[in-house]
Amino acid sequence: MSDQQGAVPAEQGPVIYKGLAGVPVDYTAVSKVNPETNSLLYRGYPVQELAASVTFEEVAYLLWYGELPDDTQLAEFEERERGHRGLDHEVKRIIDEIPLTAHPMDVVRTAVSVIGASDPQTPDDSREANLDKAIRLFAKLPSIVTYDQRRRRELEFVEPRDDLGYSANFLWQAFGEAPEFAVVNAFDVSMILYAEHSFNASTFTARVITSTLSDLYSAVVGAIGALKGPLHGGANEAVMHAFDEIGTADAAAAWLDDALAHKRKIMGFGHRVYKHGDSRVPTMRDALERMVEHYDRRDLLELYVALETAMGERKGILPNLDYPAGPTYHLMGFDTITFTPLFVASRVTGWTAHIMEQAASNALIRPLSVYNGPEERHVPVKG
Numbered sequence: 001m002s003d004q005q006g007a008v009p010a011e012q013g014p015v016i017y018k019g020l021a022g023v024p025v026d027y028t029a030v031s032k033v034n035p036e037t038n039s040l041l042y043r044g045y046p047v048q049e050l051a052a053s054v055t056f057e058e059v060a061y062l063l064w065y066g067e068l069p070d071d072t073q074l075a076e077f078e079e080r081e082r083g084h085r086g087l088d089h090e091v092k093r094i095i096d097e098i099p100l101t102a103h104p105m106d107v108v109r110t111a112v113s114v115i116g117a118s119d120p121q122t123p124d125d126s127r128e129a130n131l132d133k134a135i136r137l138f139a140k141l142p143s144i145v146t147y148d149q150r151r152r153r154e155l156e157f158v159e160p161r162d163d164l165g166y167s168a169n170f171l172w173q174a175f176g177e178a179p180e181f182a183v184v185n186a187f188d189v190s191m192i193l194y195a196e197h198s199f200n201a202s203t204f205t206a207r208v209i210t211s212t213l214s215d216l217y218s219a220v221v222g223a224i225g226a227l228k229g230p231l232h233g234g235a236n237e238a239v240m241h242a243f244d245e246i247g248t249a250d251a252a253a254a255w256l257d258d259a260l261a262h263k264r265k266i267m268g269f270g271h272r273v274y275k276h277g278d279s280r281v282p283t284m285r286d287a288l289e290r291m292v293e294h295y296d297r298r299d300l301l302e303l304y305v306a307l308e309t310a311m312g313e314r315k316g317i318l319p320n321l322d323y324p325a326g327p328t329y330h331l332m333g334f335d336t337i338t339f340t341p342l343f344v345a346s347r348v349t350g351w352t353a354h355i356m357e358q359a360a361s362n363a364l365i366r367p368l369s370v371y372n373g374p375e376e377r378h379v380p381v382k383g
C-alpha cells in the first residue's frame with residue numbers, strides 16, 4: 001500500500017522508519033562508524049591515529065584515493081591544492097552583493113554555486129573531472145570562508161600563501177597574522193575530525209542528488225544546505241550561543257534545568273548513531289584543552305565541564321564533536337557564525353568522496369512513503 005492513493009491506518013500499514021533511523025541504505029568504503037566499539041575509521045585508519053600523525057591534506061588524499069599518499073604523491077597533491085587557493089574576482093563580487101544579514105552558510109552555498117556555474121567541466125561526471133572539481137573546492141573554501149568573515153569585520157581579503165600548509169594558510173587568511181604552531185595543529189585536528197562520518201544527513205543529501213546523475217557542485221550545494229541546520233553542523237555555533245547565554249560555570253546547571261523545562265534541545269549533545277559517546281570527542285577535547293592553556297581561558301573549560309556534567313546527571317546524554325569544536329574555534333578568534341562554514345571546508349572532502357563513490361555504483365535513491373491524507377475525493381462541479 002506504500003505510495004498509493006488512500007489513507008492507510010498506521011497500525012495496518014508497513015513499518016515506517018522515521019528519519020531512516022537504523023536503516024542501512026547502501027555500502028560505503030569511505031568510512032566506518034562503529035558505535036559498539038566507539039570507533040571511526042577513514043578507509044580503515046582510526047581517526048585518532050590520523051589526527052595524531054598526518055595532516056588534513058593527507059586525510060583528504062586518503063578519502064579521495066583510498067590510500068595515504070607517499071612523499072611524491074603528497075608533494076604533487078599539495079602543489080595542486082596550493083595552485084587553486086585564489087578566488088576569482090567574479091566570486092568576490094557576488095559575495096560582496098550578499099547582504100550581511102545573510103548567514104555565512106548562505107554565502108558559502110552561493111559561492112560554491114557560482115564556482116560550479118562558471119566551470120565548463122561541470123557536466124563532466126568522470127572520476128577525473130570530479131576529483132579535479134573536489135580539489136578545487138577544497139582549495140578555495142578557506143578563501144571563501146575568510147573573505148566573508150573579513151568583509152563582515154570591514155577588513156580586506158588576505159591573499160593565500162603557497163608557502164603554508166592548508167591549516168596554517170587558513171588561519172593566515174582569517175586573521176592576517178602568521179599563526180602559531182599550537183593553533184595550527186589544533187585547527188588541523190578539527191579539520192581531520194570533521195572530514196567524514198558515513199551517511200550523516202548532509203552526505204546522504206549529496207548522495208541523493210548524485211543519484212539523479214546531477215553534478216558534483218549541485219550535490220555539494222545541497223549538502224551545505226543540510227549541514228546548516230542546528231540538528232547537524234549548525235550545532236557548533238549553537239553551542240557557543242548557549243555558552244554566551246550561560247556566561248559562567250556556576251550558572252550552567254540552573255540554565256540547563258530551565259532549558260530542559262522549556263523542552264529545548266541542548267546543542268552539542270546527543271547523536272543519532274553513537275549512544276555511548278562520540279568517538280571524536282576525546283581527541284577534540286584534547287585540542288580544546290591545549291587552546292585553553294594557550295589562550296589562558298580556564299574559565300571556558302570550567303563552563304564546558306559544568307554543562308557537560310549537568311547534562312550527564314540530568315539526561316545521561318553525552319557530547320558530540322560540535323561541543324568541543326565550537327569553543328575551540330571561539331578561542332582561535334573565529335566569529336561564532338563562521339563555525340559551520342569551517343565544518344563545510346572540512347566536510348567537502350567526505351562529501352566529494354561519497355559523491356564519487358555514489359556515481360561509480362549508482363542507483364537512484366527514491367524511497368516510498370505511506371499516504372495518510374484525505375481519501376480520494378472529487379472537485380465539485382461548478383454552476
Ligand SMILES: CC(=O)SCCNC(=O)CCNC(=O)[C@H](O)C(C)(C)COP(=O)(O)OP(=O)(O)OC[C@H]1O[C@@H](n2cnc3c(N)ncnc32)[C@H](O)[C@@H]1OP(=O)(O)O
Nearest residue numbers: 230231232233235264265266267268269270271272320322
Ligand atoms: C556533527 C553532528 O552533526 S553531531 C549532531 C549535532 N546536533 C546537535 O548537537 C543537536 C542536539 N542533538 C539532537 O537534537 C539529537 O541528539 C540528534 C538530532 C543529534 C540525534 O537525534 P535522534 O537520534 O533522533 O535522537 P532523539 O531525538 O530520538 O533522542 C532520544 C531522546 O533523547 C533526547 N535528546 C537527544 N538529544 C538531546 C539533546 N541534545 N538535548 C535534549 N534532549 C535530547 C530526545 O529529546 C529524546 O527524548 P524523548 O525520548 O524523551 O523524546
Ligand SMILES: O=C([O-])CC(=O)C(=O)O
Nearest residue numbers: 196197199200201272273
Ligand atoms: O553522523 C551524523 O549523523 C552527524 C555527525 O556526527 C557528522 O556528520 O559528523
